[in-house]
Amino acid sequence: MSSVPLAGKGALPSGRARAFYRRLRAGEELAYTIAATAAASILVITALIVIELYSQSALSRSKFGWSFLGTSVWDPVAGTFGALPFIYGTVITSIFALLIAIPLGLGSAIFLSEMAPARISNALTFLIELLAAVPSVVYGLLGIFVLVPFLRETLVPGLIKPALGSLPVFHGPFYGVSVFTAGLVLSIMIVPFIISVSREVLLAVARDQREASLALGASKWQTVWRVVLPNAFTGIVGSIFLALARALGETMAVTMVIGNTPQIKASLLAPGYTIAAVIANEFGEASGDLYRSALIQLGLVLFGVTFVINGMARILILTTRKGAHA
């Protein structure tokens, strides 16, 4: 039971009962029980969540089965529900966000860990970590009133359309709200995660590796590129997974700028819909058990995906971080 070796006491052969009584009087057992109860309640709460998701989606799961994931029709009138447009929207916005956030985040992390002097690095890191604290709805606010008009009036007609308009990903009319806009907002929201974790992982690479490289005459950048990064690679990939998991579950900022249209289009400029956004918009009024069950099934899908990605992130980061921090 108790893992603390009470220095031989309580090891008396017939004294196990006596030892227990002594611990009980000393308040040990009570303390242990309280602590264990708290820990157990975490298990209970998590179990409740999984059970609730699973059981409440039973109706929809039994009706649609795995084809739920492949159907692209979402028709509350006819009672046909398919997750594909939302899965597509969720994946596309997140991947697009990563495409922007990874170079930006990695570049910043490299600067902060390798290139900048310590004081500047700490100050800038402090500020960048504050970005992670900005609430999602505030990002949404800026998205609607600043980013959307800017994209619609300036950036897309002025830069994107002329330069890239012939590509299928930038094809079609642009209304301001779109997958593109949502991806941009998401990228800013996840960049701090990539930066702070990557920076730590980079800092954790053993000093003598760097010094050996520099001693051989390599420049700082060469050291980074050839020595530090390969060493930190797993951890950096972990940070990307972490950022991805965050992006997948993001609700408010996305629903405010994505256009809320369940469709699958090749163009990033088209409006779309994500799993989190459709649940937020339609759960409040899903009358009819099948409708509600389908939405909860969507929640289950999202939960499953973020669980897997988070798990991979933890493994990757933990293996790199072991023994590396003070």
Add this chain to the structure above:
Amino acid sequence: MKKLGLCLAAGVATIAATALGAMSITGAGATFPYPIYSKWFAEYHKLHPDVEINYQPIGSGGGIKNVTDGTVEFGASDGPMSEQQLKEYKEKHGFEILHFPTVLGAVVPTYNLPGVNAELNFTPEALAGIYLGKITQWNDAAIAKANPGVKLPAADIVVVHRSDGSGTTYCWTDYLSKVSPEWKQKVGTNTSVNWPAGLGGAKNDGVAGLIKQTPNSIGYVELIYAIQNKLPYGKVKNEAGNFVKADLASVTAAAAGAAAHMPADFRVSITNAPGKNAYPISTFTWLLVPSQIKDPAKLKTVKDFLVWMLGPGQKMAENLDYAELPAPVVAQEKKALAKIQ
């Protein structure tokens, strides 16, 4: 540590004690009548300071769902509950849910066309075609024919609809189903449909907001939302062949026929109503009240509010561009109040 604990306890006590004693009734539902409802509940609160009726506009679909779930005490919807939904309610609660019409309103096609200041005329075919995604340009013949003399741009139409479950959508799709067999077959009538085209905005104000910000867009909102946001809205061709603009007179005209033959449960559709001045996309909007209210104080308050609503409340409707209920309907409702027990 002790001081912190004391401060915390004091804080909890004061916070928990705010506004103790007021009776709070929670309802949720349609955004269509939200302007008049929020006015009514605020005025009623002034008359009865110990009563707070908290109304949350989450869409008609939300109103129906929540009142059926029992998570709110009354609902509101501009799409009447279907037979299936009524049955579900009765099964869950053991008694019926009642519909009480409150005001008449209009759903108008509102648009944002930079450079076009004129009031556009829309035929039923044009509206159906736009929303089916078949008419994609503003200068399409179907629209231009009804608007001679107006220079329509050769721009893509940005269609806007509701992303949430909406009675306004119910009224709009009900109208389209009546005038377009293709719409009826492909999409149908409901608070939430599988839209063939367009962007989704949440609630009436979300749609209005989206239209305001998006050039070349068209959407449907309750009349007051278009007026309050200074959005232009078009005339619609009614069954008699006239292009009618939505206003108090035309909406009242639409209800004239129904008023004489109002069913006992008050569920009726008045879209595409006959009458040369009738506005074709009009609708009643209803409060969904349970027929049994356990708490005697709340029962009394609900009945009292409904009586007030049918009296002085109706006088406030005009100011917010909703039409008052026709007199026969008011009389029938007052009698129906007895059903709430």
Add this chain to the structure above:
Amino acid sequence: MKAWSRKNIVNYTMFGITGACAIFSVGVLIFILGYLVYKGGSSLSLSFFTQLPAPIGETGGGMANAIVGSAKVLLLASAIGIPIGFVGGIYLSEYSQKSVAFLIRYTTDLLNGVPSIVIGIVVYGLVVHPMGHYSTFAGGVALGIMMIPISVRSTEEFLLAVPMSLREAGLALGAPKWKVIATVVIPAALRGIISGTMLDIARVAGETAPLLFTALGNQFWSSGWNEPTATLPVMIYNYAIGPYEDWHRQAWAAGFVLLTLVLLINVTARLALSKGTYVPRG
């Protein structure tokens, strides 16, 4: 060393590029702050903090009930999340064995990864539906559940950082284990734990999605814990997507207040931690 060798050119160029990335990232934060100060600060007035929302379409009114509502929900969330997280963290670091600890850490990570909207719909099913009404209580439960994993992780990390020698010294003096934990270990880790808690509160203070289906909203004051309540993030969302200019103005003001609060807590908590102390990632 030739100054213009290829190696050096690449080096300086990459220094510039990576520096630009970092400056851009910081620049975004400064832009966000600045814009909110500009738009929100100018819309702030005394009435914002003291008045109830005005009926739709009428200008004026404020968000007094939303501010109090948010405070109540956060208070309840802390009352639920912090004790469970704190004591659970103690269990993990002081009492548990390897396999049990692994299970609990794994589960905590699982809980942390649940998207906030999913927590919202689960709490609707578990609390709101059985209770028969929306409430501040349900909102508090939803946010409280979200607070648990961070609280556990931060408590555990800071407790583990306390050197074993301190514990052994206490035990050697004959004190029971719980007393050692309470009087020696926890005080040593306290600053970190408090900072972690503050960061935890700041994180859920800005959450909107879980409140949509639990606390709902209210135009009036919400009394007690059993009524629906207005909260700051939900008000921002509703007002931002609406079409009224006055609503937008108020949304900016509310966003400014919320952001200021969240950032203040963050800055205080992070500054309180001494340099080099590990801040668990959110």
